[in-house]
Amino acid sequence: MPQNEPNFLVPAVRTAAGYGAVVITFEYPLNERIRTLLRLEDLFERSRHFIQRSDSLDHHVALLTLFEILEVSSRADLKSDLLQELERQKQVLLAFRNNPEISEDALNQVLSDIEQASSSLFAMTGRIGQYLRENEWLMSIKQRTGIPGGACEFDLPSYHYWLNRSSEERGAQLAAWTSPLYPLRDGSAIILRILRESGKPASYVAPQGTFQQMLGGKTAQMLRVRLDPSFGCVPEISANKYVLNIRFLMQDGEDSRPRTAESDVGFDLTFCNL
Numbered sequence: 001m002p003q004n005e006p007n008f009l010v011p012a013v014r015t016a017a018g019y020g021a022v023v024i025t026f027e028y029p030l031n032e033r034i035r036t037l038l039r040l041e042d043l044f045e046r047s048r049h050f051i052q053r054s055d056s057l058d059h060h061v062a063l064l065t066l067f068e069i070l071e072v073s074s075r076a077d078l079k080s081d082l083l084q085e086l087e088r089q090k091q092v093l094l095a096f097r098n099n100p101e102i103s104e105d106a107l108n109q110v111l112s113d114i115e116q117a118s119s120s121l122f123a124m125t126g127r128i129g130q131y132l133r134e135n136e137w138l139m140s141i142k143q144r145t146g147i148p149g150g151a152c153e154f155d156l157p158s159y160h161y162w163l164n165r166s167s168e169e170r171g172a173q174l175a176a177w178t179s180p181l182y183p184l185r186d187g188s189a190i191i192l193r194i195l196r197e198s199g200k201p202a203s204y205v206a207p208q209g210t211f212q213q214m215l216g217g218k219t220a221q222m223l224r225v226r227l228d229p230s231f232g233c234v235p236e237i238s239a240n241k242y243v244l245n246i247r248f249l250m251q252d253g254e255d256s257r258p259r260t261a262e263s264d265v266g267f268d269l270t271f272c273n274l
Contacts, residue, residue: 023268028223028237033081034195036072037188043069044185051174054167060151062174067142070129073184079121079128082187085274086118089194110190117190120183128184132177194274195222201268209233209248209261215241219273226268233261 029035043065050062093111096102132138141159144150153160162170201224204211225235225246233248248265249258 022229023226024229026225026227026235026237028225028235028239030221030223030239034221036075036078037192039072040069040184040188041192043072044182044188047178051171051178054171056163056167056170059167059170059174060163062178063141064145066132066174066178067145069178069181070132070142073128073181078184079124082184082191083118083121085191086114086121086187089191089274090114090118113186113190117183117187121187124180124183129181131180138177191274195272196224198274199224199270199272201226201270203266203268206246206248206261206265206267208263209250209265211244211246211248211265211267213244215239215244218271220271221274222272224268224270224272226270228266231261231265233265235267 027038029038047062047065047069050058050065053059090111093107093114096107097104127133137158141151141156144155151159199220219241223237223239223244225237227233227235227248231248233250236247236249238245246267246269248261248267250261251258
């Protein structure tokens, strides 16, 4: 396989070396743009989960999540960044046409997804989420929810009334408020998918829970650490253009102070770069 061939275009089955079937993946963004995309991914997934539920408390969380999406997506250059990156990836993928090692069906599907996401993003006019900011009722709720306990029924009786409407009505409104932002979700998802599949995992061992690697000019936009949960630790990652440091921390109890693992920790590490 050519070195720069996109991995998601060919069948692949990967397991963490020496691990069981279940592993935890920790992702560490190395720039602000990827950090923003990962936050949006997390928020849109949370939004989808709670909108689909029927309880009023679930829909309250869904609305709070919508407010968070609005804040994260308010970066002035987010839309243009997504469009530029999608176009760049499109040109990269077009170069793989007629490559016998590439699945043409998979390639065409990804290119179609990029075209659709780009068209939807381009159709978003004005400031992102402006239609929400112009809704005085929603903004009054947003303002109150920034205060601990500020959304009680005596503070926002109209919101209390809304929460007591049928779950179908609430769900439909939440979907209507959230769906105009889906082009951001879809564009981000494509870029993160390509980013995640851009590297190949390599297996390492952190002696006594500590790992260091000189990068030697290696560039990455995100690191992925796959770890068997039976180790009972989590990675603390720090990186710059010269060196990568990972400490695997254990916590014996909820109130105990995290400490570096005393035993060797095996893990998979992937450098991801667009």
